[in-house]
Amino acid sequence: MNSWERDPAYRTVVRAFVDGDPLDQVGGPLDVRAVVAGIRPEAKDGLLLEEVPWDHFPEGARVREVMERLRSGDAADVSSALGMLIGLCANDMRAAAAPAVPFVIRISTAPEDHHRAEALAVVGEVARMRHQGVCTRADMLRFRGNDEWSFEVTGYLQNWSVQAAREAIAEDTDRLLPLLDDPDPAVRIATAYALAAASDRAQDILTAFRSRLLVEHNPTARAGLVLAIAQLARAHPDPGAVVWMQARWSDPEQPPEVRVCAALGWMCLTDLPVPDELRAMLDDLASDETAQLMAPLPWMQAVETARGSGLHRCLRAMLHPGMAEIEDCDDPWS
Template identity: 50%
Template sequence: MDAWRSDPTLAMCAALVDGAELSSFVGGPFDVRAVVAGIRPEAKAGFLLDEVPWEHFPQGHRVKEAVHLLHTGGSPAGTGAGIVGGMCANDMRAAAVLAVPFLIRIAADTRHPHRANALAEASAPARARYFGIASRDELLLHRANTPYDDHYDNYGVEVTGYPAGWSVAAARTAITADTALLQPLLDDPEPAIRIDAAYALATAADHEHAVRAAFRTRLAVEPDPVVRAALVLATAETTRAHPHPPTSTWIREQWQDRTQAPEVRLAAAIGWLCLTDQPAPDDLHATVDHLATDERAHAMEALPWMAFAGGSRETGLRRCIRKLLHPKQPDPADCDDPWCPRH
């Protein structure tokens, strides 16, 4: 315990445990929101990693090394982007947030061999508690807090004691600052890149609705039905953060439109349910029951919203349908076998 309290990477967390006021750290060297906002554009572009105070945040040295290895072409498995995703899965986002601007630049480099891995991890710190989350109240939810909003209680604290809301806000600030780098990826030749770009952009602050407009623009020309579903879910997520009734109406029209691909209609039904507190109408139930085949549920696992929503025995689509439309149904028994099939 004494070693933990004296660890400089946990200084703020230890002080909070000892009764210090969180407000006393706002804007300081242990406020990851301030640190991210203060990274110079030249440092981001030049990967000047030594300018970033990784040492102020738990496991920061590991994240710095991961970014370095990924940038220089090191293996992304375990030593690169996987470190960032793994830390977020373990509810340790503060240091992972510092990697976001650099991951975005790797993803934007069309010549980089690990750009897809970098992009897939870039938005992980921008969402808290999203593994297995599929309820109407929480799916597609990220709170549009201002950068220095101290009301982080809705997110609680990370396993280290660091305020999780600060990490999420910092990650969203980093993504918002780089929307100009991410938006062109919506037109990337690779469907997986287009999906992950939409997933990342959905967490950006979008007060001027430019991001939502970019989703709609891409949707007008997108040929892949699963990518189209991603664009609909991304539109719903950004609309939940920045309410826009006409867009909510448009999303409802998508699941009612029989000319749309089934994946799009299912994504629109899920998105609309998360944007309204109205009871699910009978025609929505009928649409979902008809379209949600096992084959389609597995195909939609390519969408990170669905992949992260699922459980050990359920695909993300099945879990969303159960949680959104039949919330009183119990969860299926967990499976200890990591290769347990999801249905």
């Protein structure tokens, strides 16, 4: 039996969400959205972890312990704690991690913090469902709606965990926006990934993304900004987003990584047939070099496998839907 199966919170969740009707829990002590929304600003700013009912959710006791390590400021403890939170996401157990998001945001925005990129990666991952590793046109950048229920391995309603994290990001948008100008490109990439998941403030975030793209000198960070713009538009429909993406993938003056990511964004934002011009551009620019440049992006890491890069897997799925995976192929999407 797994440790979380021995957790009293796990058994409570099974009774409430598996054996019972999840809607009966709306707004109650098992609704993580209500729990996160109810954390006082003073508690967030003061890292008052004791004000959060961690033990309402499976693995909550462990999360409370690792949050103490985060609060300690010890470099090794902080790195280990962030790794454990990422592990919960990888194991599809976000309910206990969602209340940590406001605190992790404050740790990541502290001037003396040396783990900003790691912390922001946690924020971004808690705010995305397990399906985010899918690389089809319909699903790569999609956030599921409340009418499409998905459950975590513990039986908890994953939609609520993700929604709680996305709302926490939106609440702290003003704290995160300045990190788009951080000297470290890894921090800029992770910030864009987190902000793209925000449940609100879309126009402010979009304006910041586009402004940063105009001055961004790092190719990988440029690619990340384009994907972040596309995902923001996927979550908050923007009638001009498809036109914006097309203007960039079709512009030979744009850098290769911008054109390639704009092509991905365009395909995810519309179901129109893929133009021959776009296919030809990808044949030319979606090289192994471009795939390697984009490999550090969390969107690409989510779909990368031993069979191929994240970029080439996306292109194979989007340009040739239904095609079987090919392990050894000179042209990964032909």
